[in-house]
Amino acid sequence: MSYTAPSDPKKPKNVKISQLCELCHSRKALIKRPKNLQKICKLCFFHVFETEIHNTIVSNELFQQGEKVAVGASGGKDSTVLAYLLKLLNERHRYGIKIVLLSIDEGIVGYRDDSLATVKRNKEQYDLPLEIVSYRELYNWTMDEIVACAGVRNSCTYCGVFRRQALDRGAAKLGIKHVVTGHNADDMAETVLMNILRGDVARLEKSTAIMTQSSGSPIKRSKPFKYAYQKEIVLYAHYKKLDYFSTECTYAPEAFRGTARELMKNLEAVRPSCIIDIIYSGENLRLRPKRAKRAPPQSHIEVRSDGSVSLPSQGFVDGNRCERCGYLSSNSICKACMLLEGLQKNRAQMSIDKDISVHGAAKLTRTLENLSF
Numbered sequence: 001m002s003y004t005a006p007s008d009p010k011k012p013k014n015v016k017i018s019q020l021c022e023l024c025h026s027r028k029a030l031i032k033r034p035k036n037l038q039k040i041c042k043l044c045f046f047h048v049f050e051t052e053i054h055n056t057i058v059s060n061e062l063f064q065q066g067e068k069v070a071v072g073a074s075g076g077k078d079s080t081v082l083a084y085l086l087k088l089l090n091e092r093h094r095y096g097i098k099i100v101l102l103s104i105d106e107g108i109v110g111y112r113d114d115s116l117a118t119v120k121r122n123k124e125q126y127d128l129p130l131e132i133v134s135y136r137e138l139y140n141w142t143m144d145e146i147v148a149c150a151g152v153r154n155s156c157t158y159c160g161v162f163r164r165q166a167l168d169r170g171a172a173k174l175g176i177k178h179v180v181t182g183h184n185a186d187d188m189a190e191t192v193l194m195n196i197l198r199g200d201v202a203r204l205e206k207s208t209a210i211m212t213q214s215s216g217s218p219i220k221r222s223k224p225f226k227y228a229y230q231k232e233i234v235l236y237a238h239y240k241k242l243d244y245f246s247t248e249c250t251y252a253p254e255a256f257r258g259t260a261r262e263l264m265k266n267l268e269a270v271r272p273s274c275i276i277d278i279i280y281s282g283e284n285l286r287l288r289p290k291r292a293k294r295a296p297p298q299s300h301i302e303v304r305s306d307g308s309v310s311l312p313s314q315g316f317v318d319g320n321r322c323e324r325c326g327y328l329s330s331n332s333i334c335k336a337c338m339l340l341e342g343l344q345k346n347r348a349q350m351s352i353d354k355d356i357s358v359h360g361a362a363k364l365t366r367t368l369e370n371l372s373f
């Protein structure tokens with residue numbers, strides 16, 4: 001096939017045809033796309049990455065003109081790129097949305113305080129309003145205190161339940177009904193895999209939805225990065241020189257999620273498309289209709305053998321309010337309040353044990369190790 005000389009005046013000299021970008025055929029390829037191994041230049045990478053996110057937004061009709069949207073901003077790579085890109089695409093394609101950064105301060109010293117400093121800089125860099133809501137003000141606990149009381153094993157469960165509710169409450173405070181998060185394709189494939197491995201069909205059914213809404217809540221959540229590979233998000237942040245916080249959470253990810261993540265990484269190394277393929281499989285799974293007869297509702301918090309926590313399920317009623325905190329909840333008592341109750345009991349028990357302990361710190365350590373809900 002004959003090669004047509006590019007019209008790009010910046011065409012590099014002394015570059016072999018095989019080294020040229022596979023899309024524009026004029027600039028030198030610098031990036032091997034993790035998604036499809038295509039060799040492309042930096043500008044074409046920016047263009048395809050931004051276009052793919054725009055296509056996801058448009059084809060799923062994520063936004064409406066005039067809508068106020070809160071970006072769940074943690075200061076990490078995903079949400080930083082999301083905030084930057086949404087602002088860019090909103091201006092370029094006139095979505096007509098109003099973007100606000102919404103950060104949750106979980107109270108993890110040496111981690112969240114540093115990442116929040118990044119979000120505060122992003123606020124200035126992108127000229128977007130920022131709202132910060134803390135676990136301390138909502139629950140009177142910080143994650144550091146929760147881990148000291150309940151151990152590190154279930155920290156992700158506490159943090160996940162509290163963060164979901166905190167994002168909802170933060171959005172409600174701002175009069176916003178749509179929260180977007182930086183969950184990416186890797187996160188989604190990992191969740192599908194985890195639910196398959198656990199046989200958790202109820203969660204499996206919902207795990208690939210781009211837009212979700214908790215029963216009883218007026219606030220919807222969406223994931224514009226549903227099809228974006230983590231490695232491409234990192235490359236984009238790197239080449240755009242975005243200011244983000246790259247330290248992992250002080251508390252390790254939930255044991256089983258960590259294993260699923262490792263498995264996903266190994267699969268991706270052999271077959272990069274498997275991330276999208278798993279999402280595609282999840283999207284097309286059709287589960288058998290549920291049988292009318294259901295197991296009696298679980299009335300206690302169960303700790304599974306893999307270390308994860310299962311919360312009791314009750315009859316779902318839309319528009320309900322939690323009897324304790326008064327916030328919208330599909331259950332009579334919301335999950336956050338159930339977890340808080342367990343924590344309060346543990347705190348009381350711990351202080352009794354501490355008082356009567358003859359071995360002081362050793363006894364307290366033993367108590368922490370034996371705690372379960």
Ligand SMILES: Nc1ncnc2c1ncn2[C@@H]1O[C@H](COP(=O)(O)OP(=O)(O)OP(=O)(O)O)[C@@H](O)[C@H]1O
Pocket residue numbers: 071072073074075076077078079080102103104105106163180181182183187
């Ligand atoms: N403290 C927080 N405040 C606001 N939003 C958050 C917070 N933590 C997580 N999120 C939202 O949930 C998404 C997924 O969070 P996760 O903890 O999996 O982090 P992640 O994959 O490392 O993402 P990121 O790189 O944005 O931190 C984030 O991209 C962000 O939109």
